[in-house]
Amino acid sequence: MNSQLKPVFTNQKAFIPFVTANDPNFDTTVQNIVALAEGGADIVELGVPFSDPVADGPVIQAADLRALKDDPDLPMDRVFDMVVEARKQTAVPIAFLTYVNIVFQYGYDAFCQRCAELDIRGLVIPDLPFEERDELAPIAERYNVDIIPLITPTSGDRIAKIAGAATGFIYVVSSLGVTGERSQFNNDLTGLIAQIRAVTDVPAAIGFGIHTPEQAAEMANIADGAIVGSACVNIVAEYGTQAPAKLRDYTRQMKAAVSGVAKNPAV
Amino acid sequence: MTELNLALNPNTTGRYGEYGGQYIPETLMNELDNMAKAYEHFKNDPTFKTELHDLLVDYANRPSLLYYAKRMTEDLGGAQIYLKREDLNHTGAHKINNVIGQALLAKHMGKTRLIAETGAGQHGVATATIAAYFGMECEVFMGKEDTDRQKLNVYRMELLGAKVHPVTSGSMVLKDAINAALQDWTTRVDDTFYLMGSATGPHPYPLMVRDFQSIISQESKAQLQDQTGQLPDMVVACVGGGSNAIGSFANYIDDPSVQLVGAEAAGKGVDTNLTAATVERGSDGIFHGMKSMFLQNETGQINPVYSISAGLDYPGVGPEHAHLAATGRAQYVGVTDDEAVAAFEYIAKTEGIVAAIESCHAVAYVQKIAPTMRKDQIIVCTLSGRGDKDVASIAKYKGVAIDE
Numbered sequence: 001m002n003s004q005l006k007p008v009f010t011n012q013k014a015f016i017p018f019v020t021a022n023d024p025n026f027d028t029t030v031q032n033i034v035a036l037a038e039g040g041a042d043i044v045e046l047g048v049p050f051s052d053p054v055a056d057g058p059v060i061q062a063a064d065l066r067a068l069k070d071d072p073d074l075p076m077d078r079v080f081d082m083v084v085e086a087r088k089q090t091a092v093p094i095a096f097l098t099y100v101n102i103v104f105q106y107g108y109d110a111f112c113q114r115c116a117e118l119d120i121r122g123l124v125i126p127d128l129p130f131e132e133r134d135e136l137a138p139i140a141e142r143y144n145v146d147i148i149p150l151i152t153p154t155s156g157d158r159i160a161k162i163a164g165a166a167t168g169f170i171y172v173v174s175s176l177g178v179t180g181e182r183s184q185f186n187n188d189l190t191g192l193i194a195q196i197r198a199v200t201d202v203p204a205a206i207g208f209g210i211h212t213p214e215q216a217a218e219m220a221n222i223a224d225g226a227i228v229g230s231a232c233v234n235i236v237a238e239y240g241t242q243a244p245a246k247l248r249d250y251t252r253q254m255k256a257a258v259s260g261v262a263k264n265p266a267v
Numbered sequence: 268m269t270e271l272n273l274a275l276n277p278n279t280t281g282r283y284g285e286y287g288g289q290y291i292p293e294t295l296m297n298e299l300d301n302m303a304k305a306y307e308h309f310k311n312d313p314t315f316k317t318e319l320h321d322l323l324v325d326y327a328n329r330p331s332l333l334y335y336a337k338r339m340t341e342d343l344g345g346a347q348i349y350l351k352r353e354d355l356n357h358t359g360a361h362k363i364n365n366v367i368g369q370a371l372l373a374k375h376m377g378k379t380r381l382i383a384e385t386g387a388g389q390h391g392v393a394t395a396t397i398a399a400y401f402g403m404e405c406e407v408f409m410g411k412e413d414t415d416r417q418k419l420n421v422y423r424m425e426l427l428g429a430k431v432h433p434v435t436s437g438s439m440v441l442k443d444a445i446n447a448a449l450q451d452w453t454t455r456v457d458d459t460f461y462l463m464g465s466a467t468g469p470h471p472y473p474l475m476v477r478d479f480q481s482i483i484s485q486e487s488k489a490q491l492q493d494q495t496g497q498l499p500d501m502v503v504a505c506v507g508g509g510s511n512a513i514g515s516f517a518n519y520i521d522d523p524s525v526q527l528v529g530a531e532a533a534g535k536g537v538d539t540n541l542t543a544a545t546v547e548r549g550s551d552g553i554f555h556g557m558k559s560m561f562l563q564n565e566t567g568q569i570n571p572v573y574s575i576s577a578g579l580d581y582p583g584v585g586p587e588h589a590h591l592a593a594t595g596r597a598q599y600v601g602v603t604d605d606e607a608v609a610a611f612e613y614i615a616k617t618e619g620i621v622a623a624i625e626s627c628h629a630v631a632y633v634q635k636i637a638p639t640m641r642k643d644q645i646i647v648c649t650l651s652g653r654g655d656k657d658v659a660s661i662a663k664y665k666g667v668a669i670d671e
């Protein structure tokens with residue numbers, strides 16, 4: 001498979017911010033994607049809102065609720081259209097975070113085809129574990145769309161098979177539980193990454209709970225990149241339609257931190 | 268009473284046709300795998316089986332009666348009606364069969380904390396009960412709407428030593444309680460066992476719950492044989508997630524002459540949006556760990572559902588039911604609020620039984636179908652629970668003011 005995401009990690013640490021589509025509306029989402037790209041995001045992770053985001057914490061759950069509040073029947077094609085608009089201004093690699101039912105309802109083949117057309121190169125699907133990925137993975141592979149697997153501190157002896165089958169990059173969950181800001185990470189992340197590296201050269205990015213530049217730098221030091229969800233979503237929650245400029249600034253800071261060139265290393 | 272046969276239609280793959288599976292976050296996969304392996308081991312373990320048997324008999328008050336409903340039969344003038352009286356179990360519903368099995372498994376797995384979701388509160392009460400019995404910590408997640416509708420059950424759980432968390436996310440009902448329980452579990456897999464209340468969710472839950480609830484049909488089959496020497500022509504049970512129904516069906520699935528009917532909650536009507544009739548109105552999807560049938564919109568968002576019965580307003584159904592529906596082995600029929608309330612009053616007046624509003628969905632279908640059947644035919648209808656919990660809300664529905 002010809003992964004479009006793996007090369008993103010070549011010779012650099014990646015910063016991967018996340019926002020939820022349609023939070024708070026169509027136009028802001030388009031501008032958010034563009035702003036994240038301008039700020040230096042290496043991959044933009046775009047969340048497809050779902051009514052019941054079981055793997056997400058209160059912050060992202062609230063974003064999903066906001067996104068669907070006035071638009072409970074938001075069609076998937078509207079979300080694709082946000083990417084169509086963003087693509088007029090940026091070529092930044094995009095990955096979707098979506099629950100499997102959304103993909104299933106659209107049709108696996110049609111969904112992957114549309115992703116490929118819009119240069120959406122990865123799918124993070126928290127409720128599609130290794131054991132179930134075969135119903136989607138071969139189709140996604142035909143379209144060169146990576147299924148990004150998650151590896152968690154509880155993965156244990158599953159790591160070899162998950163990492164062994166991974167393409168694109170691996171999403172390493174920093175701590176137990178759901179997404180959200182944290183001050184403590186599972187203390188053996190280094191060991192977790194080592195286990196992954198023993199199996200594959202597919203890059204590993206750490207996510208779940210990262211919010212400060214210091215944390216991002218620490219994670220980028222251990223792994224190949226840092227994924228930041230709730231912190232970005234909080235910015236959208238606070239600034240609404242004014243979020244794009246804030247997200248751009250935040251991304252600059254975070255990208256600098258993961259690249260090891262933070263202007264203000266801990267004083 | 269003979270020991271429960273846990274090896275009926277064994278299924279280690281977790282698939283029922285195309286339905287079932289394990290669509291669950293990675294954080295929980297090892298734990299589910301442990302659970303599936305532990306269950307496969309203990310279901311063949313003589314000590315486990317004896318303990319289970321003793322608990323079902325000595326604690327849950329099994330076997331439950333198979334009661335010939337003479338007055339109902341005469342009044343309806345068709346098929347002979349037998350009621351499988353799960354309402355007479357300890358804690359007043361079929362839920363105890365399942366919690367005894369799962370809690371015993373949890374204990375053998377070395378877990379010390381039980382968590383559960385609950386809709387009507389019945390499963391929460393059953394879980395709190397068995398947690399008290401085993402001296403385990405217990406936390407129950409319950410939608411805020413439901414804690415308001417079922418205050419008495421909330422207090423009952425607290426009385427039994429459980430902590431009840433009102434869930435304020437989403438539409439604040441059963442599905443949101445499941446989301447919250449799953450989320451709690453992801454943060455504490457080490458000491459915690461998630462005790463699922465219905466034959467839903469990822470493998471091995473649909474299998475385990477079916478097996479533990481299959482005591483219903485194992486008994487009813489033997490009891491009916493004793494009383495009439497026959498197989499039933501039809502088995503009817505209400506369907507929320509589908510645990511009492513799959514338990515009522517399990518021992519008859521391989522008897523093609525036995526018609527299996529699940530009564531779903533149609534709420535204000537199958538054709539309205541205020542419904543929970545998953546099989547009739549829903550479509551295939553993937554949610555809460557399983558591929559099954561769900562009430563959802565075109566994008567795949569899970570719809571809010573409605574029923575007068577808190578125990579039936581779940582937007583999905585267990586995967587084995589989806590399979591039984593797809594293959595035509597079982598039929599699923601919608602019963603409205605009005606019909607269920609009428610059945611609640613009917614069975615109280617004709618048989619002197621105050622049955623759960625959930626169960627009355629099955630009774631309402633029996634009222635409809637029995638008169639169309641021959642007098643030598645037999646219906647076994649499961650009364651999944653007793654209706655004390657519903658008396659106040661039925662009075663309210665009827666516009667009767669009661670001073671509590």
Ligand SMILES: Cc1ncc(COP(=O)(O)O)c(C=O)c1O
Binds near residue numbers: 360466
């Ligand atoms: C008395 C009773 N019957 C039926 C149900 C529905 O559950 P299931 O379909 O799993 O049997 C409930 C759920 O709370 C219940 O309390």
